[in-house]
Amino acid sequence: MxxxxxxxxxxxxxxxxxxxxxxxxxxxxxxxxxxxxxxxxxxxxxxxxxxxxxxxxxxxxxxxxxxxxxxxxxxxxxxxxxxxxFLRGDTLSARPEKRKMLQDLTLGLINDYKPILQGWQEQFSWKKFLQQEVMEAEAIIGSYLSDEDVALIMQVVRSQPREHLYLLHGDCGVHNFLFQEGALCGVIDPLHLFGPPMYDFIFAFCSSPDSLDEETLQYGLSFFDKSFAGELYGSVLIGLYIRLARCLLHHPEDLKRYLEAWEYWKLLYYKQKNSTTPNSSVK
CATH class of the missing domain: 3.30.200.20 (Phosphorylase Kinase; domain 1)
Known part of the structure; x- marks a missing residue:
């Protein structure tokens, strides 16, 4: 039609x-x-x-x-x-600071998320979904990250716990956010995805290369009221890894900043795990 x-x-x-x-x-x-x-x-x-x-x-x-x-x-x-x-606003308008955007997104949408209804889950597996996303990202990222980085992200995905599933937006990034007068005023174009609300939060956090720091993330999370079974820094690494692939496809000019963010969060991850950071290089 x-x-x-x-x-x-x-x-x-x-x-x-x-x-x-x-x-x-x-x-x-x-x-x-x-x-x-x-x-x-x-x-x-x-x-x-x-x-x-x-x-x-x-x-x-x-x-x-x-x-x-x-x-x-x-x-x-x-x-x-x-x-x-029709919602007024534009995806290209001036955005607020990321911390304020995450606050408004969390209070205006993510905290409203509800568990999926009986019969929706079918054979869906959250861990298998993440494995598929990471494998597809790996094929795109190629030599931009080291073999040690690939092994790390695969290990992080394998260690993901079983999560309670909610109906998520599924593509919750700045490309689907409407802004007006420097404020978040709308979210459009949801996809079909079941998973933990933290996924949409981290997806939004990683969807632009600015302010990819721990302070910004923790500020946004101070408004987050959903349970989360996973490990935070590992989940951010998963979000960044997936975003790196999309960056290469759609916004290669942002690659340098995302690679810097990857190294930053990798160090935080190892610090939290009290592990020795293996030698790895970004090519």
């Missing part, structure tokens, strides 16, 4: 309760097509078309956390598209 047909269907069914006076395409994700609709009553909406499975889980996420102050209000869900209220 193309966007023109979707708009015609919304008009025919009077889904929005007002005539549509204008619409135009917005920049979408990798697979989605997105448009902004303006109605005669002054309201604006976003229409997003994607594969039925992704649309289903996006609508589930928005309904599951309908009281979140950072998520758009779901208006209508069909098989191939969703309609939600």
């Amino acid at each position: 193309d966007m023109e047909s979707i708009v015609d269907e919304l008009l025919r069914k009077d889904t929005l309760g007002s005539d549509i006076i204008a619409w135009d395409y917005l920049s979408g994700g990798t697979s989605s097509v997105v448009a902004k609709i303006q109605c005669k009553n002054g309201q604006s909406y976003v229409v997003k078309r994607n594969s039925p499975n992704l649309i289903y889980w996006e609508s589930v996420f928005l309904q599951f956390y309908e009281d979140s102050t950072l998520l758009p209000r779901l208006v209508y869900a069909a098989k191939e598209y969703v309609v939600y209220a």
